[in-house]
Amino acid sequence: xxxxxxxxxxxxxxxxxxxxxxxxxxxxxxxxxxxxxxxxxxxxxxxxxxxxxxxxxxxxxxxxxxxxxxxxxxxxxxxxxxxxxxxxxxxxxxxxxxxxxxxxxxxxxxxxxxxxxxxxxxxxxxxxxxxxxxxxxxxxxxxxxxxxxxxxxxxxxxxxxxxxxxxxxxxxxxxxxxxxxxxxxxxxxxxxxxxxxxxxxxxxxxxxxxxxxxxxxxxxxxxxxxxxxxxxxxxxxxxxxxxxxxxxxxxxxxxxxxxxxxxxxxxxxxxxxxxxxxxxxxxxxxxxxxxxxxxxxxxxxxxxxxxxxxxxxxxxxxxxxxxxxxxxxxxxxxxxxxxxxxxxxxxxxxxxxxxxxxxxxxxxxxxxxxxxxxxxxxxxxxxxxxxxxxxxxxxxxxxxxxxxxxxxxxxxxxxxxxxxxxxxxxxxxxxxxxxxxxxxxxxxxxxxxxxxxxxxxxxxxxxxxxxxxxxxxxxxxxxxxxxxxxxxxxxxxxxxxxxxxxxxxxxxxxxxxxxxxxxxxxxxx
Amino acid sequence: xxxxxxxxxxxxxxxxxxxxxxxxxxxxxxxxxxxxxxxxxxxxxxxxxxxxxxxxxxxxxxxxxxxxxxxxxxxxxxxxxxxxxxxxxxxxxxxxxxxxxxxxxxxxxxxxxxxxxxxxxxxxxxxxxxxxxxxxxxxxxxxxxxxxxxxxxxxxxxxxxxxxxxxxxxxxxxxxxxxxxxxxxxxxxxxxxxxxxxxxxxxxxxxxxxxxxxxxxxxxxxxxxxxxxxxxxxxxxxxxxxxxxxxxxxxxxxxxxxxxxxxxxxxxxxxxxxxxxxxxxxxxxxxxxxxxxxxxxxxxxxxxxxxxxxxxx
Numbered sequence: 001x002x003x004x005x006x007x008x009x010x011x012x013x014x015x016x017x018x019x020x021x022x023x024x025x026x027x028x029x030x031x032x033x034x035x036x037x038x039x040x041x042x043x044x045x046x047x048x049x050x051x052x053x054x055x056x057x058x059x060x061x062x063x064x065x066x067x068x069x070x071x072x073x074x075x076x077x078x079x080x081x082x083x084x085x086x087x088x089x090x091x092x093x094x095x096x097x098x099x100x101x102x103x104x105x106x107x108x109x110x111x112x113x114x115x116x117x118x119x120x121x122x123x124x125x126x127x128x129x130x131x132x133x134x135x136x137x138x139x140x141x142x143x144x145x146x147x148x149x150x151x152x153x154x155x156x157x158x159x160x161x162x163x164x165x166x167x168x169x170x171x172x173x174x175x176x177x178x179x180x181x182x183x184x185x186x187x188x189x190x191x192x193x194x195x196x197x198x199x200x201x202x203x204x205x206x207x208x209x210x211x212x213x214x215x216x217x218x219x220x221x222x223x224x225x226x227x228x229x230x231x232x233x234x235x236x237x238x239x240x241x242x243x244x245x246x247x248x249x250x251x252x253x254x255x256x257x258x259x260x261x262x263x264x265x266x267x268x269x270x271x272x273x274x275x276x277x278x279x280x281x282x283x284x285x286x287x288x289x290x291x292x293x294x295x296x297x298x299x300x301x302x303x304x305x306x307x308x309x310x311x312x313x314x315x316x317x318x319x320x321x322x323x324x325x326x327x328x329x330x331x332x333x334x335x336x337x338x339x340x341x342x343x344x345x346x347x348x349x350x351x352x353x354x355x356x357x358x359x360x361x362x363x364x365x366x367x368x369x370x371x372x373x374x375x376x377x378x379x380x381x382x383x384x385x386x387x388x389x390x391x392x393x394x395x396x397x398x399x400x401x402x403x404x405x406x407x408x409x410x411x412x413x414x415x416x417x418x419x420x421x422x423x424x425x426x427x428x429x430x431x432x433x434x435x436x437x438x439x440x441x442x443x444x445x446x447x448x449x450x451x452x453x454x455x456x457x458x459x460x461x462x463x464x465x466x467x468x469x470x471x472x473x474x475x476x477x478x479x480x481x482x483x484x485x486x487x488x489x490x491x492x493x494x495x496x497x498x499x500x501x502x503x504x505x506x507x508x509x510x511x512x513x514x515x516x517x518x519x520x521x522x523x524x525x
Numbered sequence: 526x527x528x529x530x531x532x533x534x535x536x537x538x539x540x541x542x543x544x545x546x547x548x549x550x551x552x553x554x555x556x557x558x559x560x561x562x563x564x565x566x567x568x569x570x571x572x573x574x575x576x577x578x579x580x581x582x583x584x585x586x587x588x589x590x591x592x593x594x595x596x597x598x599x600x601x602x603x604x605x606x607x608x609x610x611x612x613x614x615x616x617x618x619x620x621x622x623x624x625x626x627x628x629x630x631x632x633x634x635x636x637x638x639x640x641x642x643x644x645x646x647x648x649x650x651x652x653x654x655x656x657x658x659x660x661x662x663x664x665x666x667x668x669x670x671x672x673x674x675x676x677x678x679x680x681x682x683x684x685x686x687x688x689x690x691x692x693x694x695x696x697x698x699x700x701x702x703x704x705x706x707x708x709x710x711x712x713x714x715x716x717x718x719x720x721x722x723x724x725x726x727x728x729x730x731x732x733x734x735x736x737x738x739x740x741x742x743x744x745x746x747x748x749x750x751x752x753x754x755x756x757x758x759x760x761x762x763x764x765x766x767x768x769x770x771x772x773x774x775x776x777x778x779x780x781x782x783x784x785x786x787x788x789x790x791x792x793x794x795x796x797x798x799x800x801x802x803x804x805x806x807x808x809x810x811x812x813x814x815x816x817x818x819x820x821x822x823x824x825x826x827x828x829x830x831x832x833x834x835x836x837x838x
Contacts, residue, residue, distance in 0.1 A: 039609070039610050039611055040611055045611070123574060126571075178611070182611065182612065201788070202610070202617070202620060202788075203621065203788035203792070203793065204693070204694055204788035205693075233693055233786070234786065234788070235692060235693070235786040236783055236786065236792065237692075237783055237784050237785075237786065239676060239679075239784075240676075240679060240691060240692045240784055240785065240786055241786075243679050243680060243683060243684040243691045243692075244684075244691040244692060244693075244786075246684045247683055247684040247687055247691045248687075249690060249691055249693075403558070404559060404799065405559075405564065405799060406557075406558070406559025406560060406561070406563055406564040406799070406800075406801045407557075407558040407559040409559065409560070409563040409564065410558060410559055410560050410563055413563065413572075443571065444571065444572075
């Protein structure tokens with residue numbers, strides 16, 4: 001019997017796996033409640049999350065992000081980066097077609113990538129800044145680079161390099177590329193991704209229909225997607241979006257407030273999905289010697305910034321704001337980001353250490369700091385109240401200043417703040433974007449903090465042309481250590497993407513970059 | 526009916542109102558802290574990209590030049606392109622406006638249907654248990670914010686009992702009536718409470734007036750007394766109040782349309798303000814100004830029909 005048990009167990013597991021694969025059912029529709037509508041779903045012009053998180057539903061990229069964050073083949077069967085890092089060759093799959101049945105060729109790839117790297121068009125052209133030329137011969141596509149770019153493989157799996165049909169796009173009405181893009185989108189574009197756009201009422205609803213010519217097969221060997229269509233409804237109010245889900249009018253609702261996660265998780269009709277994300281919540285600290293008004297800035301001293309980090313009990317904040325769904329930051333980037341290095345949470349709560357650091361900085365007698373929060377944000381209000389209580393024993397008098405989002409952005413850019421709240425999610429499956437944003441002075445003065453660390457900047461510049469993966473990994477390790485030591489941020493927490501889904505829907509995924517992936521979603525009948 | 530000269534005079538009064546609205550809204554949106562280019566780029570853009578966006582939007586021009594361009598374009602019917610939605614403002618507003626007007630008319634009709642008969646009932650039985658009950662119930666409607674009434678209606682009638690859809694907008698007239706009943710009702714409960722109190726008080730006053738007593742003494746039928754003498758006089762102040770309520774209702778759509786996920790111009794205004802979408806905010810404010818002016822003009826016309834003395838003054 002002992003010998004028979006493993007065989008029986010293996011057979012049972014095999015049967016379960018086979019049943020699971022067979023259980024996938026094709027057809028039907030699902031309705032998804034979104035917090036905001038898309039404006040223009042175009043790889044080049046998408047500039048808001050509601051746009052760019054939908055692009056890959058319509059436009060397939062040459063490479064794709066695998067479920068574990070690795071880069072896997074997409075429209076291209078594979079890729080080959082030259083030893084000197086100055087070119088990359090990709091071979092397109094045979095028989096690729098757009099949704100209208102026309103052939104997807106190398107010329108479409110050249111058109112799409114040239115458009116994506118045109119600095120006069122959308123905001124993402126810089127991601128392909130290293131590309132000198134894109135050419136195609138038959139199914140062979142070659143990108144020639146001006147300098148080695150270790151991010152290029154990830155960029156070819158990013159939404160802005162989605163492949164569009166040259167002929168159909170150029171036929172669209174409009175005097176320039178932007179007008180053509182809008183006309184092309186409004187008419188229900190010809191697509192290369194798993195879906196086409198069937199209909200749309202701006203601000204209200206949108207329907208994606210199955211692209212019958214999509215290349216990728218499902219587990220049953222037939223082409224994806226499994227669903228015939230996905231209907232989107234726009235419900236900006238959190239409470240209404242949840243009520244619509246509870247009433248059974250929609251099958252899924254995104255951006256569930258963390259306060260409601262427990263309640264919806266207990267609902268027998270729903271699954272509360274907490275998808276791992278690259279989203280971080282942090283607070284930039286102004287590190288300049290003087291404030292905007294000319295007064296001396298106590299936060300310019302690294303010991304003060306470290307003290308405030310030690311005086312912040314992240315676990316309490318995680319409980320209060322994310323209802324225990326978040327986790328402390330272990331680096332400047334989320335743990336789901338490639339090349340993340342952070343063996344343990346940064347600055348674990350230690351009030352003694354905080355006091356000692358403030359004494360060493362000569363500020364043991366206390367000082368005043370302004371915390372800029374988003375008006376109307378319950379999370380920010382909670383953060384402020386908690387920090388005020390945590391920091392007051394150190395003599396830190398925390399004042400609040402409430403502003404709206406554009407004002408906060410302007411304050412950040414002009415350096416007119418002490419500390420303010422901010423959030424981030426990666427758009428690219430590579431650490432360069434978040435590292436440049438948060439730490440590289442020449443890009444945005446290290447997320448407006450004014451933190452200017454020469455060693456960090458040099459490492460960042462070197463890593464951007466580093467073709468040796470091991471060396472690049474080491475450079476990123478060093479950058480993350482320097483950044484943690486310099487503490488230009490209040491390191492708060494990482495949060496998941498919270499989506500509540502009906503139990504009749506399987507296979508929907510929100511990727512760590514935020515993209516909504518319906519390609520393998522299916523409805524149990 | 527009011528004379529043509531009266532109508533022309535009222536229309537001419539609207540012109541300076543629009544000019545003032547244009548100047549105020551142009552300056553007010555620019556006085557708000559926050560840069561549309563930053564709001565548009567979601568903070569990730571570089572300074573050079575922001576400069577380019579500002580240049581493309583004409584925001585790097587001096588304010589007087591921007592204002593002249595705004596006035597010139599508005600007079601030719603061009604309200605500019607939305608920064609946020611990357612489309613012509615006129616086109617966006619025209620697509621969303623019918624929804625808001627539909628919701629506004631629906632709620633006003635519901636409010637009149639609720640308040641009218643009940644005001645008559647309450648006024649004809651002053652201080653009776655019926656009168657007290659009607660007033661008490663509507664006092665609750667007056668005391669609660671519209672968004673709270675909305676959420677209660679959504680939870681009970683939508684999510685729990687599933688009698689009506691939880692927010693959204695339908696396709697076609699009947700489907701829209703079905704979809705918008707809860708938002709219309711939540712606004713109507715508030716508006717009807719105001720109308721009911723006013724109409725009840727006016728009716729009580731008029732029912733006691735000498736000319737009504739005289740009409741009754743002449744032996745006129747109850748129907749003629751009510752329609753010719755009571756209602757016509759009692760309605761003068763109620764129509765004024767209704768006009769003001771519709772004006773308020775336009776600004777109230779900001780909240781109602783957001784809670785009920787109705788894709789109208791109210792919700793659009795809220796989104797435009799957060800995005801510092803200057804052309805869209807300006808276009809929507811002008812649209813609201815036109816709508817409110819039209820409502821006030823209609824109110825004046827109805828009032829002058831009800832009370833000819835107003836035409837002479």
